[in-house]
Amino acid sequence: MRPLVSCFRIAYDAFIAFIRDDGWAIASHIALTLLMSLFPFLIFVAALTGFLGAQNLSDQVALILLEAWPQAVSRPISSEIESVLTTAHSGLLTFGGALALYFSSSGIESLRIGLNRAYGVPEQRSWWLLRLESIAYILVAALALIALSFLIVLGPLILQSAKRHFPALSQFEVTLTFLRFGVATAVLVVALVLVHKWLPAGKRSLLDITPGIIVTLAMWLITGVLFGRYLAQFAGAYVTTYAGLASAMIALVFLYWTATIFIYGGELNAVIVNLRQQRKDEADAA
Numbered sequence: 001m002r003p004l005v006s007c008f009r010i011a012y013d014a015f016i017a018f019i020r021d022d023g024w025a026i027a028s029h030i031a032l033t034l035l036m037s038l039f040p041f042l043i044f045v046a047a048l049t050g051f052l053g054a055q056n057l058s059d060q061v062a063l064i065l066l067e068a069w070p071q072a073v074s075r076p077i078s079s080e081i082e083s084v085l086t087t088a089h090s091g092l093l094t095f096g097g098a099l100a101l102y103f104s105s106s107g108i109e110s111l112r113i114g115l116n117r118a119y120g121v122p123e124q125r126s127w128w129l130l131r132l133e134s135i136a137y138i139l140v141a142a143l144a145l146i147a148l149s150f151l152i153v154l155g156p157l158i159l160q161s162a163k164r165h166f167p168a169l170s171q172f173e174v175t176l177t178f179l180r181f182g183v184a185t186a187v188l189v190v191a192l193v194l195v196h197k198w199l200p201a202g203k204r205s206l207l208d209i210t211p212g213i214i215v216t217l218a219m220w221l222i223t224g225v226l227f228g229r230y231l232a233q234f235a236g237a238y239v240t241t242y243a244g245l246a247s248a249m250i251a252l253v254f255l256y257w258t259a260t261i262f263i264y265g266g267e268l269n270a271v272i273v274n275l276r277q278q279r280k281d282e283a284d285a286a
Helices: 002-020 023-051 057-067 071-086 095-104 106-119 127-165 167-198 206-285
Strands: none
Touching: 002 023, 002 206, 023 057, 023 071, 023 095, 023 106, 023 127, 023 206, 057 071, 057 127, 071 206, 095 106, 095 127, 106 127, 106 167, 106 206, 127 167, 167 206
């Protein structure tokens, strides 16, 4: 019973810290910035795949990005994303490509601001250095997603070729399908670890950030299911209220709750780290 009470107390303290640090306002900033950064990022990915001679992989990148979204959220904006990706974007090294890269990095900056506030650490680094770091994150993310897309496309081809020589491999087709969905989850976990550990100022161990990441993933899963069911019942209300902007507003509301949970995960980590440090200081004093 006592561990349960302690967990509840930690969760409550994290929520109070979330409110004290203007978590609701920061979450809205992150949601809007991520939505505005999504299409510049996709434009940059499309230009990069064209530059690498792998234009067909840009569609697969979008599928990986939207795999973790509820279908009721990703479906309305999928047509806009498809339109962006099917348009020729060959000017990676042009001014437009540089602008797409710069504006897509704004999403990373919004996450940094939120985590710095959650962990209670002041930012001492120069703004231009932080922007260059965010651009580097975008470059790495784009290349990693393209590489994953290549593996996802190549996987079924390798399996089909192997089945001709080893028919018994047919039973692993279902496993391959599950692995496809597992890729999106793995990308999400790795991204959360990298973001919590290295994006904000200061240093944190893997142990320090693990509780918040686990809670974030669990709450994202629950929120995705509940939001999908909510849209199944009330999606018409968004169309009535926002007309042609309904798909954008649905995505924005979903990103808002996603960002809220993300910030809360950082606050939870900070509370646990402070509590651990407090107990250590008390033990040293004794």
